[in-house]
Amino acid sequence: MKSVLQVSRTRVSREKLYKTIFAVLAFSSLIFLLGIIIILFKEGLPIFSSVSLMKFITGAFWYPTHEPAEFGILPLILGTLWVTVGAMLVCIPLGVGAALYLHEIANPRLRAILKPTIEILASIPSIIYGFFGMVVVAPFLQNLLRIPTGLCALTASLILGIMAVPIVCSLAEDALSFVPRSFREASFALGANRWQTITRVTLPAAGSGISTAIILGMSRIVGETMTVLMVAGGAAVIPKSMLEPLRPMTATIAAEMGEAVIGSTHYHALFAIGLVLFLTTLVFNLIAEVIGRRYRLKLGLDR
């Protein structure tokens, strides 16, 4: 009797121990996030004592080491925006199209080959994408379009778009798999063919899930650094065309942080850019989360 009690007691305490360990692991990412936010604010905010927030965001000139220095990040924000829009034009059709094919059309054997292949794209380090862009894509576009340099917004968009395909594709495929089988069966039963079923039933039903996939893909593109540093050209101008070089926010931080003196205005300005980037992707992720939740409710998949 006594021994049974003892066994169960040790089991309970052991279970408690495991619970605590896993709780600590789960909460540790929260601590990291908090730490990052605190540092971003602590190191980024001091810039606003020398430049006003309005001037920082809407200033058209980025000359951080010049005397007198100018810290206007509008060209950098627009650089990020242009490259992101361009990349979305590449990765939405490719990613969602691939997901539709994989989930709705491909037979299991083809799927078994295609799906891992697409996922391999995600595991290629971004510097290799950058190198590929610099050595292959940029010279190719330069000759094809007869532009002065191939290191431009278009090249960056193409490469970033391809980089985001795996994430959009696999999340969109998840969204498609949440659409109940009965929806499709009902559609076929009404005499709809496969194309009609995909465009009028499956896609709308998975719509918000696919939007989530796209938004998360966008976060990935906005935050991508190495590739844009290598292929976007790096000119801090307000972009006028896709065929001109530009400089996204991430590339600026990467290029200049290593040589900015710690504690200088330049250093704080780079952290403030980081803050802007962080807030942007945070908003994207929140939107994705909200849409994702609604969509589960709509399909009766509330969890």
Added chain:
Amino acid sequence: MKNTTKIIMLSLLISLGLHAAEKAKIRMEGSTTVLPVAQMTAEQFMNINPHVTISVQGGGSGVGIASLIEKTCDIATASRAMKDSEIKDAISKGVNPTAHVVAMDGIAIILHPSNRIDNLSKEEIKKIYTGKISNWKELKGADQKIVVISRDVASGTYEAFNNLALDGEKVRKDALLNASNKAVVMAVERTPGGIGYVGLGYVTPHVKVITVNDVACTRQTILAKTYPFSRPLFMYTNGKPTGEVKRYLDFVLSKEGQQIVTEAGFVGLK
């Protein structure tokens, strides 16, 4: 048996500890341009003097100078002279920066090999980089847009070029930014209308080095300072160097050290 192992381990540990205590340490930090010189001379110096450890870090001229002022390094390497503001800051913190010129470097102006132009005046280069000239035909070249290729604004090479060639004026906004000397060379290689500037040591056969004011960028012209874009490379110490730091600097300036400087692609002082 076990005891013997213990004794051996212990004696090993003790000897390691003693050894570490004997070792003198020199911390060097700063310019990425000077980095190869610093690294190669440090390695050779440590080969000859095994009791000295030299740690070499990049980060940029500004970072090295800031470290010297904060007393977190013994030698700051720099590809530009210290600014007045930095010297003031140093003195206010009780640091007395002392400059040692360890090598000379020339900033070569490079073009795509297909470009007809072989010489530009200093004034023309300034006009190109500040955006007053945007087509090669204005300089009797082909009718081709000039693609201005520059370094990231935080680099010492940029600052040196900015001072020597542009007299502190701003580089045109749409200049391409590259994060390293090698990237500039690569970009010029692939851009028929391109113009770039790099340290002499980074020039490759795939780009064309032009003369500036009809002076070629060579070791002789750089040493004689007739080439307009020559600059000294510095190592800064706090006050007059003493002990191992002094011995290391003497080594860098010795015949052997200057040989290494030349091997690293710079111009030795001797």
